[in-house]
Amino acid sequence: MIEHFPLWPPGASSISGNVDALYIFLTLLSLVMTVAIFATILVFVTKYRRREGVDAEQIHGSVPLELAWSIIPMMIFMLIFAWGAVIYFQERTPPRTSAEVYVVAKQWMWKIEHAEGQREINELHVPVGRDVRLIMTSQDVIHSFYVPAFRIKQDVLPGRYTTEWFRATKPGTYHLFCAEYCGTAHSGMIGDIVVMEQSDYEAWMAGGKANGTLASNGADLFQTLGCPTCHRTDSQGRGPNLIGVFGKPVLLEDGRTVMADENYVRESILSPAAKVVNGYKPIMPVFQGLVTDEQLNSLVAYVKSLSQPPAGTQSAAAGTKMGPKE
Numbered sequence: 001m002i003e004h005f006p007l008w009p010p011g012a013s014s015i016s017g018n019v020d021a022l023y024i025f026l027t028l029l030s031l032v033m034t035v036a037i038f039a040t041i042l043v044f045v046t047k048y049r050r051r052e053g054v055d056a057e058q059i060h061g062s063v064p065l066e067l068a069w070s071i072i073p074m075m076i077f078m079l080i081f082a083w084g085a086v087i088y089f090q091e092r093t094p095p096r097t098s099a100e101v102y103v104v105a106k107q108w109m110w111k112i113e114h115a116e117g118q119r120e121i122n123e124l125h126v127p128v129g130r131d132v133r134l135i136m137t138s139q140d141v142i143h144s145f146y147v148p149a150f151r152i153k154q155d156v157l158p159g160r161y162t163t164e165w166f167r168a169t170k171p172g173t174y175h176l177f178c179a180e181y182c183g184t185a186h187s188g189m190i191g192d193i194v195v196m197e198q199s200d201y202e203a204w205m206a207g208g209k210a211n212g213t214l215a216s217n218g219a220d221l222f223q224t225l226g227c228p229t230c231h232r233t234d235s236q237g238r239g240p241n242l243i244g245v246f247g248k249p250v251l252l253e254d255g256r257t258v259m260a261d262e263n264y265v266r267e268s269i270l271s272p273a274a275k276v277v278n279g280y281k282p283i284m285p286v287f288q289g290l291v292t293d294e295q296l297n298s299l300v301a302y303v304k305s306l307s308q309p310p311a312g313t314q315s316a317a318a319g320t321k322m323g324p325k326e
């Protein structure tokens with residue numbers, strides 16, 4: 001029935017049902033409370049009104065009553081809080097095996113890069129039933145990647161990565177909107193998420209020409225930019241050996257320990273002096289302004305591939321074919 005109610009977007013992700021349930025609960029609760037409050041007002045103004053020869057009645061405090069109307073609403077609010085928190089954590093915790101897709105937003109379009117190397121603009125093709133994690137950044141101002149059918153929305157910021165994930169449950173084409181006002185053509189910054197059956201998806205993937213995977217492009221760039229002069233695959237380099245770095249904690253010169261995630265690798269390349277690895281000198285050149293966001297994505301994908309097999313949206317079997325170019 002909800003499908004035909006035009007104010008309600010289709011639900012097509014693993015969490016959309018949960019979000020809707022909470023939303024419906026909140027709406028019904030507000031409705032019940034509104035009716036109850038107005039009914040009470042009407043009853044009270046009649047019942048306790050001043051009449052000929054009778055003064056308006058005064059009601060005096062009642063401890064049990066006051067406890068009841070404090071504790072019951074508090075329990076309802078705590079229920080809403082817990083329920084919302086559970087959904088929030090589901091939404092914020094991508095499954096470990098998620099496929100990774102990079103998104104670069106700019107005024108006024110969405111540029112998509114698959115781990116397999118396929119690129120798209122204002123369109124994202126994904127197979128049904130696959131967990132997909134988006135690693136997003138912006139080339140200019142703040143945008144927001146919003147897919148109503150999946151009930152997910154995440155701001156996309158310049159200068160860093162933000163992420164969101166989904167598992168599409170129904171094949172179809174769904175709206176993608178920019179949900180953060182970003183300039184003149186903001187309203188035109190829209191696109192389609194195309195969810196396909198696995199076999200159709202494989203065919204779509206095979207049809208597109210990709211010039212190498214993201215990680216292998218990153219490996220080439222790693223060579224061209226001269227990174228291997230310091231980052232060798234042994235311990236003799238002037239910079240740390242990058243094999244196995246991603247996803248592990250890194251001890252810094254100032255005693256802090258940070259997790260080597262996408263944002264750490266990104267920052268290590270753009271402004272290496274911000275976090276200097278313990279035991280090394282801050283001699284790495286600054287690459288800020290020398291690499292585009294797309295190039296940075298492939299460098300990050302490459303560094304990541306030195307620790308774990310890259311996860312694409314193709315079937316797991318196809319995923320293992322990819323890997324760093326030796």
Ligand SMILES: [Cu+2]
Pocket residue numbers: 108142143144178179180181182186189
């Ligand atoms: Cu935008």
